Amino acid sequence: MDTIHPADKSSGFSLPLDPNAIKIAIIGANGQLGSDLVRAFKNTEHEIVPLTHADIDVTDLRSSGEILRNIQPEAVLNCAAYVRVDDAEEFADKAFAVNALGARNTALICSDLNSILVHISTDYVFDGRKTEPYTEEDTPNPLNVYGNSKLAGEYFIRNILEKYYIIRSSSLFGIAGASGKGGNFVETMIKKARSGEEIKVVDDMVMSPTYTRDAADMIRRTLVKELPYGMYHVANTGQCSWYEFAGTIFETLGIKADLSPIKTNALKSKAKRPMYSSLVSMKLKKHGLEMENWEGALKNYLIEKEYLNERL
Numbered sequence: 001m002d003t004i005h006p007a008d009k010s011s012g013f014s015l016p017l018d019p020n021a022i023k024i025a026i027i028g029a030n031g032q033l034g035s036d037l038v039r040a041f042k043n044t045e046h047e048i049v050p051l052t053h054a055d056i057d058v059t060d061l062r063s064s065g066e067i068l069r070n071i072q073p074e075a076v077l078n079c080a081a082y083v084r085v086d087d088a089e090e091f092a093d094k095a096f097a098v099n100a101l102g103a104r105n106t107a108l109i110c111s112d113l114n115s116i117l118v119h120i121s122t123d124y125v126f127d128g129r130k131t132e133p134y135t136e137e138d139t140p141n142p143l144n145v146y147g148n149s150k151l152a153g154e155y156f157i158r159n160i161l162e163k164y165y166i167i168r169s170s171s172l173f174g175i176a177g178a179s180g181k182g183g184n185f186v187e188t189m190i191k192k193a194r195s196g197e198e199i200k201v202v203d204d205m206v207m208s209p210t211y212t213r214d215a216a217d218m219i220r221r222t223l224v225k226e227l228p229y230g231m232y233h234v235a236n237t238g239q240c241s242w243y244e245f246a247g248t249i250f251e252t253l254g255i256k257a258d259l260s261p262i263k264t265n266a267l268k269s270k271a272k273r274p275m276y277s278s279l280v281s282m283k284l285k286k287h288g289l290e291m292e293n294w295e296g297a298l299k300n301y302l303i304e305k306e307y308l309n310e311r312l
């Protein structure tokens with residue numbers, strides 16, 4: 001377990017300790033969003049302690065309590081999750097162990113340590129019956145085990161803590177790729193197109209694709225600006241179907257791909273998914289904060305991956 005300390009000159013930092021600096025433990029630190037949260041806090045005055053699954057298991061209250069008690073963080077960012085949506089239908093116990101009980105354990109420890117908990121949740125808590133973006137005020141009604149397990153995690157946190165931020169995000173793509181899913185949609189599309197595969201993507205499921213770097217940056221701002229505690233939606237703005245998303249990836253990169261639309265029910269996935277799960281935040285707007293649109297976020301991701309350069 002490494003600590004990234006702003007006053008540690010060997011890590012490239014030479015800042016004096018800021019009295020407002022806080023110590024932040026990041027759980028799931030090598031995951032897709034977790035690794036961008038580590039980056040988002042790295043060159044700030046704050047001290048971060050990145051924790052991977054090998055360092056901490058949120059399903060074990062006793063051992064994770066000991067680990068966090070030794071760290072004494074002012075804030076805990078919990079990105080640990082069981083994210084395999086289809087597998088969760090069969091392994092509900094595993095999904096609930098991490099997403100619901102793991103969230104409860106982390107909340108109990110934060111309560112004990114008087115730490116702020118920043119916990120990541122999902123657009124899959126919604127049923128997709130809306131036709132305009134879901135706000136923080138909308139009523140959840142998950143359609144699958146994964147969504148139920150994440151919603152149970154939210155409820156535990158709200159029951160246990162006052163000092164919490166629950167951050168719902170959606171359809172993440174990031175440099176690390178979701179470790180629980182073995183990559184991300186953008187990379188999968190590029191790989192398939194380059195190998196000349198026929199690509200069929202659903203055009204009847206609409207969401208807000210979100211770059212983990214943008215989400216991590218907004219989460220950092222939410223915490224350091226000390227926004228009121230509670231629920232926040234953090235997703236790139238705008239919406240599209242997965243088919244449109246794939247088309248935009250190919251168009252932006254100038255790749256000719258054998259892409260065609262398919263309907264969701266033709267895929268016969270194990271888990272039901274919301275057909276519409278675009279998120280919007282009414283609360284961030286109130287505090288003068290706004291996310292980039294998904295097209296700009298995609299372009300920034302492709303630049304960061306060096307598939308594109310800024311001239312394009």
Ligand SMILES: NC(=O)c1ccc[n+]([C@@H]2O[C@H](COP(=O)([O-])OP(=O)(O)OC[C@H]3O[C@@H](n4cnc5c(N)ncnc54)[C@H](OP(=O)(O)O)[C@@H]3O)[C@@H](O)[C@H]2O)c1
Nearest residue numbers: 028031032033053057058080081122169171172178179180
């Ligand atoms: N991916 C999406 O499209 C999406 C959309 C909306 C919301 N979210 C939410 O965003 C968050 C981050 O997702 P992500 O895409 O970054 O997923 P990810 O890359 O799979 O990250 C999850 C992390 O949790 C760790 N982990 C799993 N079980 C754990 C346990 N029992 N104790 C401690 N760590 C554990 C994983 O480590 P190992 O891999 O080593 O097990 C991994 O580092 C999750 O809360 C997810 O529900 C994701």
